Amino acid sequence: MSVRIAIVGTGYVGLVSGACLAELGHDVICIDNDPAKIDALNNGRMPIYEPGLDELVSRNVKRGTLRFSLDLPASVKGREAVFIAVGTPSHPGTDRADLRYVMAVAEQVAPNIDAFTVLVTKSTVPVGTNREVQRVAERCLAPGQSFAVASNPEFLREGSAIEDFMHPDRVVFGTDSEAAAAIMRRIYAPLAQNGYEVLATEIETAEVIKYAANAFLAVKISYINEIADLCEVVGADVDRVAAGIGLDRRIGAAFLKAGPGWGGSCFPKDTRALKATASEHIVPMRIVEAAIEANANRKTVMFDKIEAACGGSVAGRRLAVFGLTFKGQTDDMRESPSVGLIQMLEQRGAKVRAYDPSRPAEAARMLPNIGIAATPIGAARSADALVILTDWKDFTECNLGELSDYMADPVMVDLRNLFDEDAVRESGFRQYVRIGRKTVGERRAPGNERRAPRTRVPLAVPSRHVHDKARAEARSTVEASEAV
Structure with missing residues (x-):
């Protein structure tokens, strides 16, 4: 049975959740206080x-199951459930989650409730938040009206959020109200009918589940990153180590990919918030604290690796960077390892030109001193080294031979282990450095002469490549027209 739902906040969680709930057959209206964002959505443009999100939104708008509005008071009337899906960033100067936006929504929704409504917190919030939401809403509730609160944490991975929502590992909600629980079960009945687990708990349990899950995954990444450092020293291969331990069903293979550290909108702030909550209740959280510290130190380890690949110093070097977002298949740069690493490289005198397939809007603000290339070749042209910082699938489809041709010195530092070493070297790269494996000496394919490092213009194509006149002309055209 269809449920009438309002979602306050059309950011990542709110918009994806709204579109997916509409796809499940519910009547959904998404609300925001940003006129530009609502105007864009009403015109089919995703913020x-x-x-897959644009197609999902378009389909459900046409079906009439999804709408967008700036009018919160009118939009929450007659709704059986109102989801709070606003941001909960770290509070300035502390590790605690900033809950002002959540409480503001509760204050605005409560006076406009005109029938029993479940006020559902979808935002990631510390334990105890939903009790406070209830107190705030009770103070603002119109006489004669009633409501209940529910915690319904999201478990969406950027880049695969629709798949995660429609085919979840589990759905979790917590509430003290049987009436609220009945509505929540109706909302997720289509998923339950398809065999997906819907777990009903107490409010506090649902709140802790979200933080505990994210912190555990962050710990798992920090752990494999430290194992990668050990592998490099002893001569092991971290990818094979991860595969070997991941086959153990008690461990599992997910989140055992070594790299430059975790970032994004969830892990950094959620681990800090969990640590802060534990501290408030005088409960040690040593493992999470260690993961946070290991992740903070990861940038220095990665910087040292880049510097070593550049002969011991990046001063004056032109570096091509592939990837600005914290992970592939998203345009999110929040707390991306790339940002901190690039800033360190700039501080040591490197000149950085970056390429990211999503062309993140925040790049110019967060990294105002770097060049932004429109294509992979634009970033690699005349570079002294190519650094892979984000695991974009697009990068694996690049013509590595062409990239190496355009570089002044074909050195690759692959901090995501995206490529096969033999394939990289056969493509003309004289040096390939990766994570979690001892770097071997330079190897060059027969006939592939090493180019003089730090030459500031593209050198001649290595003799092992045969280019006809048409390809040479095409290359000249690219060099003349490349937008940076």
Whole structure:
């Protein structure tokens, strides 16, 4: 049975959740206080980058199951459930979650409730928040009206959020109200009928589940990153180590990919918030604290690796960087490892030109001193080294031989282990450095002469490549027209 739902907030969680709930057959209206964002959505333009989201939104708008509005008071009337899906960033100067936006929504929704409504917190919030939401809403509730609160944490991965919502590992909600629980079960009945687990708990349990899950995954990444450092010293291969331990069903293979550290909108702030909550209740959280510290130190380890690949110093070097977002298949740069690493490289005198397939809007503000290339070749042209910082699938489809041709010195530092070493070297790269494996000496394919490092113009194509006149002309055209 269809449920009438309002969602306050059309950011990543709110918009994806709204579109997916509409796809499940519910009547959904998404609300925001940003006129530009609502205007864009009403005209079919997505404010975020998420594969498949534009098609999902368009389909449900046409079906009449999804609408967008600036009018919160009118939009929440007659709704059986109102979801709070606003941001909960770290509070300035502390590790605690900033809950002002959540409480503001509760204050605005409560006076406009005209029938029993479930006020559902979809935002990631510390334990105890939903009790406070209830107190705030009770103070603002119109006489004679009633409501209940529910915690319904999201478990969406950027880049695969629609798949995660429609085919979840589990759905979790917590409430003390049987009436609220009945509505929540109706909302997720289509998923339950398809065999997906819907777990009903107490409010506090649902709140802790979200933080505990994210912190555990962050710990898992920090752990494999430290194992990668050990592998490099002893001569092991971290990818094979991860595969070997991941086959153990008690461990699992997910989140055992070594790299430059975790970032994004969830892990950094959620681990900090969990640590802060534990501290408030005088409960040690040593493992989470260690993961946070290891992740903070990861940038220095990665910087040292880049510097070593550049002969011991990046001063004056032109570096091509592939990837600005914290992970592939998203345009989110929030707390991306790339940002901190690039800033360190700039501080040591490197000149950085970056390429990211999503062309993140925040790049110019967060990294105002770097060049932004429109294509992979635009970033690689005349570079002294190519650094892979984000695991974009697009990068694996690049013509590595062409990239190496355009570089002044064909050195690749692959901080995501995206490529096969032999394939990279056969493509003309004289040096390939990766994570979690001892770097071997330079190897060059027969006939592939090493180019002089730090030459500031593209050198001649290595003799092992045969280019006809048409390809040479095409290359000249690219060099003349490349937008940076």
